[in-house]
Amino acid sequence: MDCENSEETAHPQSDGIPKSAGVKIVIVGGFGVGKTTMVGSVSEIRPLRTEETMTQAGVGIDDPAGVEQKTTTTVVLDFGRITVSREMVLYLFGAPGQERFWFLWKGLIEGALGAVVLVDTRRLEVSFDVMNRLEEQEVPFVVAINHFQDSPRHAIEDIRESLDLPESIPIVECDVRSRESSRDVLLELMGYLHSLTATQEAS
Known part of the structure; x- marks a missing residue:
């Protein structure tokens, strides 16, 4: 399913209730940063997953540093959905993290209104x-620091400096295992996109 950023879902208008706008959001990041977990924790529907058991095919290609215990990996995408309000539904597309699958990203990112970049401070x-x-x-994004049990903690401004990000791009901390935390990341992204739109309209 591909949702253009201006597309509306097929819910008919009834009793004066407007149709819900379908917004495509992509969840991206490196290998093992928690993209599948985030989509699964926040989705109001059973998420679509394309996870496969990791095999010898990835030895010497995928970098498992920091996630040596990982036994499965996304090979195409993760898909979920969350209703933000009666007027807005977010369609979530989680992209595969291994570099050998990045050729799929162009299609996944196409039509996205915005993105969440999940980051592991160990990598x-x-x-x-x-x-x-x-x-x-030209896809606007926010950065979400997913905290793992053994990941080092750094001040947000230190991470901003390490990533060479301008002050205008939000950086938030999260635990993608938590529905509330993952939801808050998406709300941060929607607020950021709204501010970008307001700035463009004012200029």
Whole structure:
């Protein structure tokens, strides 16, 4: 399912209730940062997952540093849905994290209104290529720091400096296992997108 950023869902208008606007959001990040977990925790429907057991095919190609215990991996996408309000439904597309599957990203990102970049502080370096790809396709994004039990904690401003991000791009902390925390990340993204729209309209 592909949802253009201006598309409306097929719910008919009744009793004066407007149709819900369907908004496509992509969840991206490096290998093992929690994209599948985030989509699954926040989705109001049973999420579509394309996870496969990791095999010898990825040895020497995928970098498991920091996530050595991981046994499955997304090979196409994750898909979920969350209703923000009666007027807005978010369709969530989680992108595969391994670089060998990044050729799929262009199609997944196409038509997206915005993105969440999930970051693991143990492997900040993998985030640069991810953010570069979003910038190349002019997709606005927020950065969400997913805290793992053994991940080092850093001040937000230190992370901003390490990622070379301007003050205008929001950085939030989260636990993607929590529905409320994942929801708050999406609300942060929607607020950021709204502020961008307001700025464009005022200029």
